[in-house]
Amino acid sequence: QVQLVESGGGSVQAGGSLRLSCTASLIIFSINQMGWYRQAPGKERELVAQITRGGITNYAESTVGRFTISRDGAKNTVYLQMNSLKPEDTAVYYCNADKGLRYWGQGTQVTVSS
Numbered sequence: 001q002v003q004l005v006e007s008g009g010g011s012v013q014a015g016g017s018l019r020l021s022c023t024a025s026l027i028i029f030s031i032n033q034m035g036w037y038r039q040a041p042g043k044e045r046e047l048v049a050q051i052t053r054g055g056i057t058n059y060a061e062s063t064v065g066r067f068t069i070s071r072d073g074a075k076n077t078v079y080l081q082m083n084s085l086k087p088e089d090t091a092v093y094y095c096n097a098d099k100g101l102r103y104w105g106q107g108t109q110v111t112v113s114s
Contacts, residue, residue: 035047066083
């Protein structure tokens with residue numbers, strides 16, 4: 001079982017930046033893929049960005065050029081750097097670990113005001 005603890009959410013104005021962190025309870029290189037998803041009120045949860053064990057990254061089209069996913073193996077932590085934030089980025093952001101089974105963090109709120 002994988003436990004994921006997220007941090008770094010908050011409220012910013014449009015154009016601002018935030019960095020989310022997700023610390024896993026085991027070595028992240030033992031996890032097939034880790035990613036960030038988000039869910040806005042009334043909408044389905046959607047992929048934001050993901051990184052494979054081999055380091056290959058994938059982004060939602062709406063975040064390309066603004067968001068960057070990265071990891072620190074020594075800290076078992078995956079990050080999501082979010083720049084040029086827009087009001088439509090407002091959502092609860094969830095960390096995900098795919099180890100055959102999928103595990104989720106508790107979520108962290110990101111609010112972007114115009």
